[in-house]
Amino acid sequence: xxxxxxxxxxxxxxxxxxxxxxxxxxxxxxxxxxxxxxxxxxxxxxxxxxxxxxxxxxxxxxxxxxxxxxxxxxxxxxxxxxxxxxxxxxxxxxxxxxxxxxxxxxxxxxxxxxxxxxxxxxxxxxxxxxxxxxxxxxxxxxxxxxxxxxxxxxxxxxxxxxxxxxxxxxxxxxxxxxxxxxxxxxxxxxxxxxxxxxxxxxxxxxxxxxxxxxxxxxxxxxxxxxxxxxxxxxxxxxxxxxxxxxxxxxxxxxxxxxxxxxxxxxxxxxxxxxxxxxxxxxxxxxxxx
Numbered sequence: 001x002x003x004x005x006x007x008x009x010x011x012x013x014x015x016x017x018x019x020x021x022x023x024x025x026x027x028x029x030x031x032x033x034x035x036x037x038x039x040x041x042x043x044x045x046x047x048x049x050x051x052x053x054x055x056x057x058x059x060x061x062x063x064x065x066x067x068x069x070x071x072x073x074x075x076x077x078x079x080x081x082x083x084x085x086x087x088x089x090x091x092x093x094x095x096x097x098x099x100x101x102x103x104x105x106x107x108x109x110x111x112x113x114x115x116x117x118x119x120x121x122x123x124x125x126x127x128x129x130x131x132x133x134x135x136x137x138x139x140x141x142x143x144x145x146x147x148x149x150x151x152x153x154x155x156x157x158x159x160x161x162x163x164x165x166x167x168x169x170x171x172x173x174x175x176x177x178x179x180x181x182x183x184x185x186x187x188x189x190x191x192x193x194x195x196x197x198x199x200x201x202x203x204x205x206x207x208x209x210x211x212x213x214x215x216x217x218x219x220x221x222x223x224x225x226x227x228x229x230x231x232x233x234x235x236x237x238x239x240x241x242x243x244x245x246x247x248x249x250x251x252x253x254x255x256x257x258x259x260x261x262x263x264x265x266x267x268x269x270x271x272x273x274x275x276x277x278x279x280x281x282x283x284x285x286x287x288x289x
Contacts, residue, residue: 001048001074003046003073008069010101011069011098015031016035018031027086027087031062032240034063041133050074050129052075055127055128056078056079056128057122057152059130060081060134062087068110071104071108074105079112079127083117088114120152128158129157130153132159138194141194149212150288156287158285158287160284160286161203162220163199164282165198168280168281170278176266185254201282207284217284221279225274227275
């Protein structure tokens with residue numbers, strides 16, 4: 001897919017302005033996090049032979065960045081579906097702002113709706129291209145979800161799944177103990193809800209269980225030496241993400257309010273030395289035969 005730097009810059013500008021105006025909360029945390037990771041996905045999209053004739057679905061679309069990127073660069077029809085109606089509302093608001101900025105070319109359209117990956121609100125063989133990012137790590141029944149992806153995909157339809165795997169994350173020196181404690185608590189919460197923090201290594205198997213053909217596997221990897229302002233910026237983003245999980249951790253009995261607040265304060269004030277980091281995500285391509 002041919003990327004237009006001017007289009008990408010306009011999307012970044014509109015999203016950045018919207019972020020500044022958003023009230024604190026889960027939606028702002030997710031949009032900020034997604035925007036940080038979006039540059040890596042631009043490279044992935046640029047490497048794909050995406051046709052403007054493909055009916056495209058983004059499952060777990062969050063705040064809509066992938067649909068916006070596609071529909072901004074191609075005269076393509078894209079649908080985004082997310083289980084959280086708050087995120088769908090934000091996506092629709094961002095779409096209106098982008099339209100006001102003349103971002104979309106003639107012939108493109110973006111449609112957002114609420115839905116569950118286990119029961120997608122679309123007919124059989126509705127899409128030529130389906131994208132799923134960081135959804136399977138939350139699912140108690142990944143094989144059922146894979147079957148739904150197959151159901152809504154047209155014959156010869158392409159499916160692209162990107163997932164995390166904790167085994168592909170390495171830092172030195174290790175993160176502060178307070179952050180390690182908070183991350184471990186989030187992992188326990190996800191496991192209690194049926195999630196899987198090492199789902200990346202299992203994705204090709206889940207897609208095969210739905211009788212999909214695996215056409216490619218890839219690691220999207222990054223290596224950085226972080227220092228100073230980079231670490232401070234990252235810490236602020238992580239604190240916002242963690243704060244949104246406080247009540248869920250308490251309700252699940254994983255941490256008390258005092259334990260959570262103490263760990264957050266320790267991390268907030270910890271001395272952050274320079275750190276080397278490797279992070280990778282698993283990308284699996286499949287096709288419905």
